[in-house]
Amino acid sequence: MNTIIELKGISRTYTNGGQPLTVLKDINLTIAAGELVAIIGASGSGKSTLMNIMGCLEVPDQGDYYIGGQNAAHLSPDALARLRREHIGFIFQRYHLMPDLSAQSNVEIPAIYANSQRDTRRQRAAELLARLGLEGREHRKPGELSGGQQQRVSIARALINGGEIILADEPTGALDSQSGQEVLAILSELNQCGHTVVIVTHDLSVAQHAQRVIELRDGEIVTDTGRKSVVSQPLPLLNRSRQKGWQSLLDRTHESLQMALKAMNSHRLRTALTMTGIIFGIAAVVTVVALGEGAKQRTLANIKELGTNMVSIYPGRDFFDDAIDSIRTLVPADADALAKQNFVDSVSPEVSTADIIRFNSKSASASISGIGRDYFRVNGITLVQGTTFRDDRNALQEVIIDDNARQALFGDLGVEPLGQIVFLGSVPARVVGIAKSNRDYTPNRITVWMPYTTVMYRMVGKSVLSSISVRLKDGIDNAAAVSAITQLLTQRHGVKDFMLFNRDEFRKSIEHTSMTLSLLILMVASISLVVGSLGVMNIMLVSVTERTHEIGVRMAVGARRSDIMQQFMIEAVLVCLIGGALGIALSFAASALFTALAGGMLTAIYSWQAATAAFFCSTLIGMIFGYLPARKAAWMDPVTSLANE
Numbered sequence: 001m002n003t004i005i006e007l008k009g010i011s012r013t014y015t016n017g018g019q020p021l022t023v024l025k026d027i028n029l030t031i032a033a034g035e036l037v038a039i040i041g042a043s044g045s046g047k048s049t050l051m052n053i054m055g056c057l058e059v060p061d062q063g064d065y066y067i068g069g070q071n072a073a074h075l076s077p078d079a080l081a082r083l084r085r086e087h088i089g090f091i092f093q094r095y096h097l098m099p100d101l102s103a104q105s106n107v108e109i110p111a112i113y114a115n116s117q118r119d120t121r122r123q124r125a126a127e128l129l130a131r132l133g134l135e136g137r138e139h140r141k142p143g144e145l146s147g148g149q150q151q152r153v154s155i156a157r158a159l160i161n162g163g164e165i166i167l168a169d170e171p172t173g174a175l176d177s178q179s180g181q182e183v184l185a186i187l188s189e190l191n192q193c194g195h196t197v198v199i200v201t202h203d204l205s206v207a208q209h210a211q212r213v214i215e216l217r218d219g220e221i222v223t224d225t226g227r228k229s230v231v232s233q234p235l236p237l238l239n240r241s242r243q244k245g246w247q248s249l250l251d252r253t254h255e256s257l258q259m260a261l262k263a264m265n266s267h268r269l270r271t272a273l274t275m276t277g278i279i280f281g282i283a284a285v286v287t288v289v290a291l292g293e294g295a296k297q298r299t300l301a302n303i304k305e306l307g308t309n310m311v312s313i314y315p316g317r318d319f320f321d322d323a324i325d326s327i328r329t330l331v332p333a334d335a336d337a338l339a340k341q342n343f344v345d346s347v348s349p350e351v352s353t354a355d356i357i358r359f360n361s362k363s364a365s366a367s368i369s370g371i372g373r374d375y376f377r378v379n380g381i382t383l384v385q386g387t388t389f390r391d392d393r394n395a396l397q398e399v400i401i402d403d404n405a406r407q408a409l410f411g412d413l414g415v416e417p418l419g420q421i422v423f424l425g426s427v428p429a430r431v432v433g434i435a436k437s438n439r440d441y442t443p444n445r446i447t448v449w450m451p452y453t454t455v456m457y458r459m460v461g462k463s464v465l466s467s468i469s470v471r472l473k474d475g476i477d478n479a480a481a482v483s484a485i486t487q488l489l490t491q492r493h494g495v496k497d498f499m500l501f502n503r504d505e506f507r508k509s510i511e512h513t514s515m516t517l518s519l520l521i522l523m524v525a526s527i528s529l530v531v532g533s534l535g536v537m538n539i540m541l542v543s544v545t546e547r548t549h550e551i552g553v554r555m556a557v558g559a560r561r562s563d564i565m566q567q568f569m570i571e572a573v574l575v576c577l578i579g580g581a582l583g584i585a586l587s588f589a590a591s592a593l594f595t596a597l598a599g600g601m602l603t604a605i606y607s608w609q610a611a612t613a614a615f616f617c618s619t620l621i622g623m624i625f626g627y628l629p630a631r632k633a634a635w636m637d638p639v640t641s642l643a644n645e
Helices: 047-054 077-087 103-113 118-131 147-159 177-192 245-266 268-306 332-339 375-379 403-410 452-460 478-493 503-546 548-556 561-597 608-634 638-643
Strands: 003-016 019-032 036-040 062-067 088-091 165-169 196-201 212-217 220-224 310-315 344-359 362-371 383-386 398-402 421-424 427-435 447-451 467-472 498-502
Touching (some): 003 047, 003 196, 036 177, 047 165, 165 177, 268 503, 268 561, 268 608, 375 467, 427 452, 467 478, 478 498, 498 503, 503 548
Parallel strands (some): 165 196, 362 447
Antiparallel strands (some): 398 447
């Protein structure tokens, strides 16, 4: 006799209200391959617990149980799942079918977990359904089938991987008498084909169809009719064509993805509320990053207008020197010496004063800057009309005015400024150019520029400079250049009687401040992302609770813990990815709104790095905050889960 199930000294005790309750007491049982056995007993006699142990759904407190000669008492949960998946098929009283899947998809589930090839399992599922009288109903969902038809689907599911052992728990309990007789006839036929069938029932009329009847009472076997003559044939070998590892992983992932989408669709409102936190969190973070980058670029552009990579030199040992106005240390020769240095791009001597500028009857106060020809290059100022001076050394009476001066002197007259003669105090000068005024910083200030020699000799009557502006070549180490300038001028003067203002330090300070503010706002925005993430975890925990029964069914048909975990992780990641995509789209709309409200003063700058980071962040959130619910689902007890409907 070929033994397929053997139990030795099996006992099982539960705790009920703090009191131990022994359900099975020292059970010894042997079932041969090909037997049709009925286990009967009153409610609470332990028959369902015995079936769960034989089906590797439950582990006894003591004793050993062998399935096909393998001691299952010492196997890991995944090894037990493998036994259920490859050797055992369950038929339940309540069918336990997935309501969102078709009949064929329900039948295929164990084969998916067994890594069967897609075409092979689909063909076998269709053949089994046709064999059980469900041809043409393969694509109907359980709700569209009668009770008897649903039970046939569960029988097909039990047979998809071979079903050497078929465990039927009250298989006719929810059926009318005719459907019940049909199911019993199918089980008898399967037994005659070589399947070992164990029926758990309290109905003696059902037990009479078995060759052997075992009665349990208070957790003990009280009667066993013994094995009657069995006429059975060996089961035909099932073609267990396996997929390769990566194909199996893709297949199971695809099935998990489908289940996740169906679960999200079934609870659309809950899914939408879950996504809301992620959407606003991602939108806030991405918008802050984009607006921060826009503000940074605009600030740098404004600094560039003031002069990039520029060093300004002033007389005096310190900016707070009380005698700074009487110090006369910088001369045009210093500017000439600086212009010869290989790290210098351009130099402009500078001297400043203020006076009235007049044209015909129009006059206004103006700031007058005496400059060198390269001043506009040094400071990055754009000439909108005309050209710079022909010569800055011969006190030519030429002037370049800004937009403010043009508007004040020529705006109402309709006269073209270029070539006109204006008076700066008592000095006449011809307008040779118009420069762009810096309206962002000096909206009402009029600035004009003349050759520095003209201002020195014709207006202020002094031979020293107010300052020297130096533009460094691109790629030059700013700190090294400042050190070289200091050394050169100290050698020329014999003492350090000047001071330097390095505009690159100003730029770095602005960048640092901008980055600090952006990080601060980003941290505040991240709070909403964290809140949304906690929402994902809470909703996923609710989802696990609601789908406890589904988890139990999947475990019963052979799902590994990793399969259960994968399904819920995919759902969490999917929620976060969709929320992240919608959040990025929302950030575009929000940035457009902020730009419009700012009147063009602030513009968001997006980058693919920011979008990639947002998607990565969404995925990470799904993985981190979906892990705990997924782990909870994977570590559930199959028997407890099945009982939860």
